[in-house]
Each structure stands twice: as C-alpha cells, then as structure tokens.
Amino acid sequence: MQDLTPPILYILLFFAKGREYRPYWWSTGNPSFLIDLLKQQKCYLPEVENFIADDIILDSFDVDHIDLVALLWQTGYLTFAEKFTKREKIVYRLKVPNKEIQLSLNELFIDYLTDQRHAKNAWQDKLYDSLAAADLDAFKQGLSSLFAGIPYQNYANKIIEKYEGYYASVVYTYLASLGTPMVAEDVTSKGRIDLSIQLTDKIYIIEFKVDQPGRALAQIKERGYHEKFLGSGKTIYLVGINFDSKEKNITDFAWEEI
Template sequence: TQTDLETVFADRIKDFDKEEVRRWYNGYSWLGEKVYNPFDILLLFNKKIFRPYWFETGTPTFLIKLFKQYNYYLPELENLEVGEELLSNLDIDDLYVENLLFQTGYLTIKDVERRLYREVYTLSYPNYEVKVSLNNFFLLHFVSDRSLKDKTENELEKALRDNQIEKLKDILHRFFASIPYDWYRKNDLESYEGFYASIVYALFSGAGFETVAEDTTNKGKVDLTVIYNNKAYIIEFKVVEDQPEKTALKQVEEKKYYEKYLGKYEEVYLIGIEFSKKDRNIVDFDYKKIQEVN
C-alpha cells in the first residue's frame, strides 16, 4: 500500500518521485485500498530505473489471439463493465477475454455499482506499466518489426511535440500499410471500425501518451482523445467503402465533442480519420483547431 511504501521503504523511496512511482506501479484493487506490484517495486529499488518489470516476465500471446478472434475493441479496456458472474468464471472450456485479463492482472477493479439486482464492476488498467506494455505487445502481434513500431511511435511524439498534425496522416498510413495481408484473410477486419480504432489507440497508448477512449460528453462519446503538452486532440474514426465521405470531422464538429475540453487545455484540435474497406488504409484525414470564444 501507499502507507507501506512510505514507512517500511522510507529510506529507499526518498530517492524517487513518489507520484511517478505511483503512476507506474500502483493501482491494483479488489474493492479495498489500492496496492503496488511488489515485484516492480523491489526491482525499481534495485535497478533504479522505471521499466515494465512485471510485464516482461510473461508474454500474453494467448490473450492477443483472443482479441483478434473476437474482433475485440481494445479502447474498451479503459472502462470495461462486467457482471460478477464473468469475473468469477474459471471454466477453461468457456473462457472470456475480460475474465482472463482480470485473473491475470492486466485489468483491475476501478469501481463497483449496484444496479437493480446485481453488482456491475468497472475494470481498467491498474497503472501506466500495464497500459503501455499491453498495447505495445498488441501492436507487435500485427507488425513483428519492433523497429517499425518504435519508429512510428517516435514519429507520433515528434509530430505532436512540433505541432505538425498534418504529418499524422502519413505516419499512420505507413503503419497500416505494413500490416500483412494475411491478417485480413478469412475475416472482415477491413470493414470493422473497431479494428482501425484499436490500432490507432494502441499506437498512442503504447507510445506513452495520455489517452481517453470512448470519453463521454453530453452529446455522445468521443472515439479517442489524446492529451499531450497541454493540448487535446479529439479523434473520430469512420470506415467507408472506397472514396472519402468527409463525415468523420463533420460529426465531431456538429456534436461539439470538444466543449468539455475548452478552457482546460491551451489548444484543442479535432481530427477526422476515414478508412477504406477496399484499400485497408486511410483515405481521408482532416483536422481543425478550435478557437475558444471568450
């Protein structure tokens, strides 16, 4: 617990930023006080560098295969609502992705609410280590070239750091072009909006950006919001048959998803991305800076 960390390990924790330690390794919860991953903490004290120590002890290949098999919408893992019967299910012949993620520690309990006759649990990543690492591993299952994945994430960070939003189109286009054709055989991934959204979400999350998926507003839900350098990038995804329809940016403009971010960040940008079923890639990329009205 936080108290244990600051008392039992007071002589060790003084050498680190406590908030950064909490962000990386705290967050596991079973309806009580949040706890740290002791494996991570001990190795952090020994190595004196922040790394995904626990995640590196195993490779969740089986989980990634289930993501693909069920066309799983990866951003949903940020706020996943499940019933008690799913969390307690241990039937090897009746496995659910959500149950496996919880039992293996990739998700933890964020909240619980009584609805009618049952308890509804909200699950989420426990901490920064798990969120970044799981999304990175997910990407490597689609593109095995680690250098390409790392290059793409570095280019995303540089583009947003330099405020060159127009470069995002080419960066993302190259990454989707690198996904082997075999991934699209005997399935309909090219028609599945969640597939493209999951890849983009994993890229930003795996790169370490602060991401908010399916963020609720009073007008609906934002597909993906990326926060960086006190700027908010609100992204809407659409899948079209072939040619651009110019509907993604239009939707996020008309529904004013951006209003909750005005005044909270220095700059707010809207980004609309359309993917073609035929080309299996981006066919339209529009963006707009929102000027706050005082």
C-alpha cells in the same frame, strides 16, 4: 532491541549500484494465449481499460470458453475501479492497475494488431512527435505509412466485423503504449468521441470513419464534441479520418484548429 533498516535505504543502494527497475516480470510471464484469445474474441482494444462486468463473469473460468475479461481480471491485468448497481445487479468497472501494465499490454496489442515488432518504435516516435508539434500533415503521413506497412494477411486472417474498431485500435495502442493521456469513446452530452488526446497545451479530438469520406470531421462539428474542452485554455484540434476498406488506408484526412 535489534536495529531495523529503513526500506528506502535498500532502494537507494539498488540504484547506487547501477541497477535498473524494469518490468522483468512481464518478460517472464508474457501469455501467448492472451494473443490467441484477443484474435478469437475480436476485442475492441480501447475498451480493455474500461470494461464493466458482474460477479458471474469475473468468477467464471471454463477452459473451453474462456472469457477475455475474466482472464484479464483473474491474472491481475485488470483490477476494480468502481462498484455500482445497474438494473438491480452489482457490477464493477475495471481498469488497468498501473502504468507499467498499461504500457506492456499496449506493446503486446501492437504485436497482435500489426506484426511490426521491429518498426513499432519508429512509428510511435513519429506519431507522438507530430502531435507534440501540432504538425497534422506529418501525423497523417505517419498514419498512412503505418497502415501501408501492415501485412495483408493481418486483414485476410482476421474477420473484422467493425473495420472502424480495428483502425481505431491500431492508432490507440500505438499512442497509449507511449503513455499518451487519452480517452477512447470519450462521453459528451451529444455522443461519444472516438478518441480524445490531451497534451500539455493541446487537445486532439479524433473521429474515425470507414468508407464515409468527409463525414468524420462533419460529425465532430455537428455534435459539438469540442465544447466540453473550451474552458481548458488549450488549443483544440478537430481531426476527421476516413479509411478505405479496400485500400486499407487513409483516403480522407481533414482537420481544423479551434
């Protein structure tokens, strides 16, 4: 009878010889056409990790009219999370399969949104560090600098029907690419939170508005978005951010600690 070597030994030998496990598959298969499709279909990026589709969409593949959801599913960037019936039709909730793909997709989205390939690591660190330290002034400054550095042509060349979605997508992808635990369009009994971020001892509830100064924080408080987190034992921060569509940057930033 031939001896079999446990697979774990090969893994241990791999690391013992100084090897590194990294997503090399992504580097060799990074689809540039996915970027083009994102531009064409003006996808609200946080929704990528919570798509709902039926068999007709998932099985479709028309080279002249490629559906983004179908493409992501057929190429393995999305997988099934849940199957349920809606209006007497079977539908599927999709998700990103693992952390590796999630991080890589968000890195790709950052390139699509901002064209700041060389500066993105510095911006990511600043934003994450400010949240970890509950330094909201630094968080605001980091966001303002981030948006100030986005080339004008990124706005001029894109017909952004929902400005709010664009700004939210930029913030979401920068933080999501770090693996920060967050939920976009977080559902409560009184509405949807644009973005909720949960760190070890802190929760941030963020609402984005465009050309509505003072409205973002007021909406969080009026609708009691923070109430679902009151029993968490964590410090809760309510953050309202307003962007000016002409200035393409933050003109009102207000926050409160609960």
